[in-house]
Amino acid sequence: MHRRRTSHTEPTARTSSRTSRRTPSSPEPHRPDAPAIEAIGLRKSFGPVRVLTGVDLQVERGEVFSLLGPNGAGKTTTVRILATLTAPDGGLARVAGRDVVAERAAVRRVISLTGQFAAVDEKQTAEENLRMMARLSGLSRPAARRRAAELLERFDLTAAARRRAQTYSGGMRRRLDLAAGLVGEPEVIFLDEPTTGLDPRSRAGLWEVVRELSAAGSTVFLTTQYLEEADRLADRIALVDGGRLIAQGSADELKARVSGHRLDLVAAGPEAYLRIVSRVGPEAGRPWRPWRRPEGAAQAGPVPAHEPWQPRQLRHSPDSLTLALPTDGGADEVRALLDRADPERCDVVRFSVERATLDDVFLALTGREAAPHQETAHV
Amino acid sequence: MSDALGSDALGPIGRTVTMTGRRIRISARDIDAVITSLLLPLMLMAVFIYLFGGAIDTGTAYVTYVVPGVLVLCAAFGGSTTAIGVTEDMKGGIIDRFRSLGVGGTSILAGHVVASTLRNLLSTALVLGAALLIGFRPDASPAGWLAAAGLLTAFVVTISWLSTAVGLLARTPEAASGFSFFMVFLPYPSSAFVPIDTMPGWLHGFAEHQPVTPMIESLRGLLLAEPVGNEPWVALAWCAGILTVSVAASAALFRVRSR
Ligand SMILES: Nc1ncnc2c1ncn2[C@@H]1O[C@H](COP(=O)(O)OP(=O)(O)OP(=O)(O)O)[C@@H](O)[C@H]1O
Ligand SMILES: [Mg+2]
Numbered sequence: 001m002h003r004r005r006t007s008h009t010e011p012t013a014r015t016s017s018r019t020s021r022r023t024p025s026s027p028e029p030h031r032p033d034a035p036a037i038e039a040i041g042l043r044k045s046f047g048p049v050r051v052l053t054g055v056d057l058q059v060e061r062g063e064v065f066s067l068l069g070p071n072g073a074g075k076t077t078t079v080r081i082l083a084t085l086t087a088p089d090g091g092l093a094r095v096a097g098r099d100v101v102a103e104r105a106a107v108r109r110v111i112s113l114t115g116q117f118a119a120v121d122e123k124q125t126a127e128e129n130l131r132m133m134a135r136l137s138g139l140s141r142p143a144a145r146r147r148a149a150e151l152l153e154r155f156d157l158t159a160a161a162r163r164r165a166q167t168y169s170g171g172m173r174r175r176l177d178l179a180a181g182l183v184g185e186p187e188v189i190f191l192d193e194p195t196t197g198l199d200p201r202s203r204a205g206l207w208e209v210v211r212e213l214s215a216a217g218s219t220v221f222l223t224t225q226y227l228e229e230a231d232r233l234a235d236r237i238a239l240v241d242g243g244r245l246i247a248q249g250s251a252d253e254l255k256a257r258v259s260g261h262r263l264d265l266v267a268a269g270p271e272a273y274l275r276i277v278s279r280v281g282p283e284a285g286r287p288w289r290p291w292r293r294p295e296g297a298a299q300a301g302p303v304p305a306h307e308p309w310q311p312r313q314l315r316h317s318p319d320s321l322t323l324a325l326p327t328d329g330g331a332d333e334v335r336a337l338l339d340r341a342d343p344e345r346c347d348v349v350r351f352s353v354e355r356a357t358l359d360d361v362f363l364a365l366t367g368r369e370a371a372p373h374q375e376t377a378h379v
Numbered sequence: 380m381s382d383a384l385g386s387d388a389l390g391p392i393g394r395t396v397t398m399t400g401r402r403i404r405i406s407a408r409d410i411d412a413v414i415t416s417l418l419l420p421l422m423l424m425a426v427f428i429y430l431f432g433g434a435i436d437t438g439t440a441y442v443t444y445v446v447p448g449v450l451v452l453c454a455a456f457g458g459s460t461t462a463i464g465v466t467e468d469m470k471g472g473i474i475d476r477f478r479s480l481g482v483g484g485t486s487i488l489a490g491h492v493v494a495s496t497l498r499n500l501l502s503t504a505l506v507l508g509a510a511l512l513i514g515f516r517p518d519a520s521p522a523g524w525l526a527a528a529g530l531l532t533a534f535v536v537t538i539s540w541l542s543t544a545v546g547l548l549a550r551t552p553e554a555a556s557g558f559s560f561f562m563v564f565l566p567y568p569s570s571a572f573v574p575i576d577t578m579p580g581w582l583h584g585f586a587e588h589q590p591v592t593p594m595i596e597s598l599r600g601l602l603l604a605e606p607v608g609n610e611p612w613v614a615l616a617w618c619a620g621i622l623t624v625s626v627a628a629s630a631a632l633f634r635v636r637s638r
Contacts, residue, residue, distance in 0.1 A: 083479050086638055105481060113479040119472035123405045135397050136480045138389055164408070180476070 034097030036061045036188050036219035037082060041091035044077055051077045053243040054091070059221060059236070061187075064214045066234035067223040074243045075223035076116055079192045082221065083113040095188055112186035116193045116223075118177050122166035126157050126176050129165060130183060137184030144183075151179040155209075171202030178209065189213060191222040195229060207233055227356065261329030263337055264352045267321040272347035280325060280341050329353050394482050398490025399497075402464065406498055412460060416499075419563070420453035420506045427572055428513065435573055446510040447598035448571025451591060452563065453506045454531060457499035458538030459562035461491055462555035465546025474637050484633035488543050495539040496532065503531060517602040527601040530614060534594055537618040538562065540625035547632035566591050570599075590617040 037059040044052040051074045059065040067075050080086045082093055084104045092099070098106040120129045127148055134144035152158045155175040165173060178194065191210070195203040210233055214220055224230055230237045231251045238248040247254060267273035317323070325341070327333050334353055342348040389397065406412065424445065432441035468474055468487070477487055507515075519527065542558060549555035568582055569575070569592040578586055586592060593614040600607035 080475070083475075085475055085478055108479055108481045111479060113476060115472035115475050117472035119476035121401065121405060121473065123408045124401070128404065132397060132401055133476075133480070135389060136394065136477065136482055184480070 034094065035059060036063065037065070037093070037095050037221060039078075039082065039091065039093040042078065042081060042088045042093060043090035044074075044081065044086070044088050051243050052081075052088070055240070055243070055245055057238055057245060057248065059219060061219055062214060062217050063235045064210060064220045064222070064233050066230035066237045067221070067240055068225070068227065068230045068237055069223070069240035070225060073240045075240060076192055078240070079113070079115075079190050079221070079223060083111055083190050084108055085113070110187040111190060112181040112184060112188075113190045114178050114181035114192065114194060116196070118173055120165050120173065120176050120180055123164055125162050125164055126152060126168075126179075127161045129176060129180055133180045134183040139183070147183055151182060155179045156205075171198055171205075174198060174202065174206065178206065182213075186218065188219045188221065191220065193223050193225065196225065203229075260356055261327050262324040262354050262356050263327045263334055264322060264324045264354060265338075265341060265348050266350040267323070268347055268349045270318070270321065273318060273321050273323070276323065276341045276347050279343075280323075280337075324354075326356070327353070329355075391486060394486040395489045395493065398477075398482070398486050399493040402490050402494030403497065406464065406494060412463075416453075416457045416460060416502050417505060419456055420449050420502075421509055423452065424449045424506070424510065424513075431572075437574055440514070442510070442514050443516065443603065444599075445572060446507070446515045447602060448566055448569070448595050449510065450503055450507060450531065450598060451534065451595050452566045452571060453503050454499050454535045455538055455562040455565060455591070456559060457502050458495055458535050459542045459545075459559040460556070461495040461539045461542035462546035462549060462558045463552045464495075465491055465543050466549045466552045466555040469547065469636055470552075478637060484630065484637065488629055488633060491543055491546075492536060492539040495542070496535050499535045499539075500532060503535075518604040519602045520604065523601045523604055526611065527598050530594065530597055530601070530611060533615060533618045537622045537625070540622055540629060544625045544628040544632060547629055547636055565589070566595070569595060571595050590614075590621065593617065 035058050037057070039055055039057050042052050042055040043050075055074070055078055057065075067078060069075050077086070081088050082095060082100060084095075084100045084107050087101050094100065095107045096110045098110075100107050120126075121132075124132070130148035130151055131144045134147045135141070139147055149158075152161045155178065157172065157176060157179070160168065160172060165176060168176065174194065174197075178191070181189065181191075194210075195206050198206065207229070210220055210222065214235075222233070234251060236248065236250055237254055238245045239254070240246070265276060267276055325337055327337055334351075338348065338351060427435075427445050427449070428442050432445070435441055435444075437444040465488070468491075474487065511517075542562075545558045546555050549558070566572070568578070568586045569589055570586070571591065575583060575586045575592075593610045594617070597607050597611040597614050599605070600610065
């Protein structure tokens with residue numbers, strides 16, 4: 001697993017970027033000790049639709065924080081509240097120590113937002129878009145020109161700088177969009193589903209940018225629908241569903257709760273199915289609850305004979321004779337699970353190891369299918 | 380970046396100027412719209428002068444009678460296309476980005492209006508140039524020209540703000556462009572193309588008192604150096620009224636739409 005927490009280990013990069021940062025013109029003292037983002041009990045409804053029902057979160061400076069959730073979970077709404085674009089109905093939110101409602105202008109000076117929908121002018125060139133944004137974020141004309149050139153270079157758009165954005169591919173447009181969000185060297189960067197719709201290469205490029213931003217000391221708050229993305233990028237992840245956070249923690253912590261993989265088993269027949277279910281856990285059939293290995297059991301190795309932990313099934317469908325067990329996907333653990341589920345080697349006819357999906361995480365944490373599938377139909 | 384000034388370096392005026400520049404670039408690149416906004420008034424002028432003109436008795440050369448009406452139609456049509464740009468802006472993510480940079484609705488919408496005004500004064504001047512080429516002979520004093528230009532500017536600004544409000548109300552650019560249709564037809568039941576007393580009696584009330592008529596009558600009077608009475612004041616009063624309502628409506632609608 002390839003993760004970096006560069007922000008905490010590269011003080012030099014951090015300092016150099018601080019010095020180049022704009023000084024807020026507000027006379028109030030800068031509040032360097034406040035967390036980058038804190039929210040307490042955020043609530044928001046649109047008419048009868050209760051979109052957020054009490055969101056609490058805290059993001060430290062320099063952290064990459066990911067809000068992970070299905071369509072309609074309230075990710076965009078949360079981001080828009082934190083970016084001062086919409087007022088919460090209740091609760092409190094501060095960004096860089098400033099209240100997002102009462103000190104909106106001060107918050108706006110330190111943030112940038114790259115929304116879910118492209119925010120560049122199709123009929124302007126990349127250069128014009130960036131220079132315009134640079135001017136609006138307070139740079140003088142020559143400084144805006146330089147900043148635009150810098151960003152074009154960094155986002156690999158120099159060759160296309162004088163072409164209208166309408167001629168760009170999806171990936172180029174997204175890069176331009178992101179570049180436009182960075183003109184003012186923001187301290188806190190909001191990215192709403194930055195990689196949705198990108199091919200794997202563009203996605204990897206964007207991840208690289210996020211890591212660089214974090215390494216340079218910026219706080220990045222990003223939303224995503226992809227578990228893998230949060231996993232690769234984020235120092236901490238919050239799962240949001242139905243307008244509240246259902247889990248929060250580092251990727252490792254969450255994975256300890258939901259496992260990185262699942263082992264899908266196909267039983268030989270209905271009786272074999274029942275036997276497997278009875279073996280893999282006393283709570284088989286009940287909604288799967290987070291489980292943990294006890295301290296010391298984390299090292300890879302065969303499952304102890306009297307294992308103090310019980311895998312419970314993640315998902316079971318008697319009709320198709322399949323059930324799924326959470327696993328880290330390691331060969332040892334898969335072998336041990338297979339042995340446990342089917343010691344006589346006659347009940348399981350087939351198995352496969354799959355990467356845990358967002359659905360699995362949701363199923364695990366809420367006991368029901370993640371909501372997105374009803375929603376996506378009418379998006 | 381030592382020469383980076385604070386984020387307040389660009390005041391409200393600077394922001395509006397930047398937003399205006401943006402809209403000018405964008406609309407100048409919408410070649411279809413540029414051509415339509417010039418071609419439509421020119422073609423209507425040609426149609427009325429060469430096809431219908433012979434059959435319409437206005438007591439003067441028809442070209443002299445009709446050109447002020449064509450200028451107003453040109454301004455009305457061009458101003459009304461502002462709605463499309465506003466609707467397109469509201470649909471995308473760019474408004475959120477502007478707002479997160481501290482650029483409020485006032486600067487964004489004023490940018491639309493100022494750009495629209497400049498664009499339409501230019502196209503109206505071009506149409507006027509064409510009219511001069513085909514025989515329009517105005518007789519105005521410099522003061523008359525100035526007054527006419529002032530009135531036309533007030534008219535364009537008013538239509539642009541009205542159009543901005545319509546653009547904020549419309550959910551799709553297609554719906555917003557319906558407003559242009561309305562604005563193109565509004566000058567017909569007025570004194571733009573035919574004298575009102577040739578219309579059926581039931582139309583007189585509307586044709587005489589609708590907002591476009593005093594504007595056309597004032598322009599005609601000023602350009603031909605004829606007495607205008609209080610028509611310019613009536614025209615300005617209409618502009619002031621529509622402007623006030625449109626600006627207030629735009630502000631409220633922007634707040635609702637960008638919530
Ligand atoms: N302005 C609005 N008016 C009415 N309902 C809204 C508005 N904005 C959002 N909603 C509703 O709030 C809910 C959450 O929306 P939100 O956009 O925050 O979800 P999301 O997690 O960003 O979803 P997605 O992954 O599809 O972007 C949805 O049911 C949506 O229909
Ligand atoms: Mg969203």
